Amino acid sequence: MMTTLVAARVSLSPSRVGAVINRNVGALRSGPAYWVVLISGFFEPLLYLLSIGVGVGALVGDLTVDGHTMSYAAFVAPAMLAVSAMSGALAETTFNFFFKLKYMKTFEAVLATPVRPFEIALGELVWAVVRGSVYTAIFLGFMVALGLSSVAGALAAFPATVLVGLAFGAVGMWVSTLMRGWQDFDLMGTGQFAMFLFSGTFSPVQNYPVGVEVLIQLTPLYHAVELVRGLCTGIVGPGLLVNAAYLVVMTVGGLWLASRRVEKMLCE
């Protein structure tokens, strides 16, 4: 009984999830405005990498973390990669998702078909990560070209950036379903920026007082940065499994909560 209930709840059709993705591919083709968003989302982390990683790095010199010495730019670059994966997915599952949910009534139209709320959430998430992965792939190309990562490191880090995209995309989607209006996005932007500055992006978290360090270790971008940096630099340890698990929980939890909210909002 329980298993059939769970099966009914979870059973999903790949063709319907594909149809949700297909809609976004169609929309991308038709609007030039979309490309602007796409490009801006890519350049931001790249500019940070060049200005802070390379510029400030010239002043800071090399860095020693856990007994491994690396250039400051090589330390910052994986973090910027993780940020890029995060913001790429978030751009899609926050602004665009919210717009489709609240204003364009896209999902209302979709829910009149056999497609279920969970299939919408999954399709939108996959689309967001596909889109975000274009950024991260290009970004990894830059890193290899600038000598900030080995090819092996880049290949190992790429799947990790996909997981980062899934995790932030899913949670971002859930948060979007709770937004009352555009002003709430400012709040989210502030939170995102705070994480961006303090998640071990620009300096090792061990540099902070212990209390702050623990606090940072509870936030998601920290785990994203640790995982991506570990794989990029090849400094791997069991801690990476914890980071990955954290991101998996975000993905599953975010998707589940987002699809429940969509159902509650549109199918009352």
Added chain:
Amino acid sequence: MADQPLIHARGLVKRFGDFTAVAGIDLDVAPGEAFGFLGPNGAGKSSTMRMIGCVSTPTQGELRILGMDPVRDGTRIRARLGVCPQLDNLDPDLNVRENLTTYARYFGLSRAESRKRADELLEFVQLADRAEGKVEPLSGGMKRRLTIARAMVNDPDLVLLDEPTTGLDPQARHLVWERLFRLKQRGTTLVLTTHYMDEAEQLCDRLVVMDAGKIVAEGSPRSLIQTYSTAEVVELRFADGLDANADYAAKLDGIGERIDPLPDRILLYADDGDDAVSEVHRRGLAPASVLVRRSTLEDVFLQLTGRTLVD
């Protein structure tokens, strides 16, 4: 199987918090029927349609759509429905044809099938020349026709149309009616809501009159008019109307079957309108204007609820 109703409801209730939008209705819609919900704004028509469309869970009562349970088999039922919601929700990011092809994919049609179906339907709703164009510049009537086409992509067994022509100008309405009439002729089962009596009369084989969440009458447009009204109605307007209409009504007492003084006019229900008018003149009354017309569902609604349909 053949005469199994497509929609079967008993004691169907929808509540939003403390508010009861649908207060226990019974329905049976047979295959091939064109069935209507006629009622003013807030009557609970859309709430009922959303339950039938399996996007809203009934609070109480029994509901079977295509012989299935909407809560358990929602996905399977929706696969066989076509839905035209009250407010158009076409996708402005897609062009006219893509609106149909994209939608078809949600029903599992292949890319090629979707394309073929879309082109047939664009032809059907007379939008083939707009296929590559954007949705935004389409007129209200064109958008409505596109939404109707979208509701047909899966070749549905049952089409739900929530106020298909509200807000359209008369010419656009007639175009929509004409297309819906063709669907009806092909044997498609249509369920529509409207607050226009002429729409209900044009399109519905059978309808229910809804008011405040309840069904107050049921039948064919003709039988409803026969039961609740007279063959003809005389509309009288007096120069000093407004406050004086109650007094005039008293003076008209006994003419026709029934007299209804409204703020702006007096309605005289009579099987022979001209006879009634002669009697009005015989009594020495001189109305500023006299109109004899056939009875409509509007009169039925007024008789049943004491209110007009569209204010």
